[in-house]
Amino acid sequence: MDQHLAVFITVAEKQNFSRAAEELHMTQPAVSQYIQALERTMGTKLLERTNKYVHLNKAGEIVYHHAKEILGLYGKMHYLIDDLTNNPNGLLSIGASYSFGEYVLPHLIADMQKKYPQIKPAITIGNTKEIAELVLGHQLDVGIVEGQYREKNLKIEPFAVDKMSIVASPKNRLSHIEGEVSIRDIEKEIWIVRENGSGTREATEKLFNQLNIAPKKILEFGSTQLIKESVEAGIGISLLSDWVIRKERDFGSLAVIKVKGLSLTREFSVVLRSPFQTKALSVFLKLLKG
Incomplete structure (x- = not known):
């Protein structure tokens, strides 16, 4: 009966059998059969139908209100039993x-x-x-x-929150500048970036806009590991998550480039x-x- 109530609630909220069927990943005839079975059990019609929409009648409103509560309690019961048995699987x-x-x-x-x-x-x-x-x-x-x-x-x-850093090879000229480097210094470098659709690419473009820079040469690579290896090899610089570069930074194979007044984070x-x-x-x- 819980499945009948779940289907009924979805139909009531979508106000349409087709949209409810899509939401439930069922066929429309199957949704209709569930509703008819529930109405037979209740002994009365629960929905008023038009060409495009369905609406709850008075009996339907009563069933809808209690169905929400019943399914909520049913779900909570299962959750508590799962917690009691400590057996998520x-x-x-x-x-x-x-x-x-x-x-x-x-x-x-x-x-x-x-x-x-x-x-x-x-x-x-x-x-x-x-x-x-x-x-x-x-x-x-x-x-x-x-x-x-x-x-x-x-x-x-x-x-x-993820902190991000501009990284370069320890052999890169920027790594040998004492203190913080200038914005124009990093603009002159070759930048290695991720592909469109990547969150790291989004963060990199946000950085370019924030600093108002347009690097003359940008290389697009589709792998974070490939970017790290390429930066280590001295091909260019990149913007990467601190989580991603943790080992390389500790081992000294990547250097973090400090830019004055720049703090980079993302969610x-x-x-x-x-x-x-x-x-x-x-x-x-x-x-x-x-």
């Missing part, structure tokens, strides 16, 4: 942009596997735009993206499509937000 599909996915996410997954070994994570790495589109298409349970991505059909919630955000969360997803989000 099943497949959890996680998508993340390169910086977070390759340098931070593995440590979170390791912690989750120690505490909840029955959760089976499946990881997809892509740029911010790619990950958001996969969540929107219901191909991922959750995404982690960079920058100021916006999409009206997604819930996007910032959860962490990492959680991206969700469905308001409903499995226990596995709830566990992951709790770990993610610390």
Whole structure:
């Protein structure tokens, strides 16, 4: 009966069988059958139908009000039972942009596997735009993206601030300037940037606009690791997350270039499509937000 109530609530809120079917990933005839079955159980019509829309009648309003409460309690009951048994399990599909996915996410997954070994994570790495589109298409349970991505059909919630730095090879001339370098110094350099759709690319373009610079030569590479290797080799300079360059900075294979008055940060955000969360997803989000 909980499925019948869930379908009824969706139809009532969408005011349209077709839109409800799309939201529920069901066919329209199947949605109609659920509504008819619920009306037979209640012994009365619950919806007033027109050519384009459906509206709750008085009986429908009563059922809608109590159905919301019933499903809320039903969901809470399952959540509490799961907490009691401490047994979150099943497949959890996680998508993340390169910086977070390759340098931070593995440590979170390791912690989750120690505490909840029955959760089976499946990881997809892509740029911010790619990950958001996969969540929107219901191909991922959750995404982690960079920058100021916006999409009206997604819930996007910032959860962490990432500091970014301009980096160069220790052999680069900028690395030998004592103190802070000038804006014109970095403008003269070859810049290595990520592809369009990347949160790191967005941050780099924001930096160019902020400093009002237009580097004469820009190389576009589709991998953060490739950019790091290229910077180390002395091809050019780049803007990268401090998480990404942590090891190279400690080992001295990359140098951080200080620019006077410049402080660079961006947000990492959680991206969700469905308001409903499995226990596995709830566990992951709790770990993610610390």
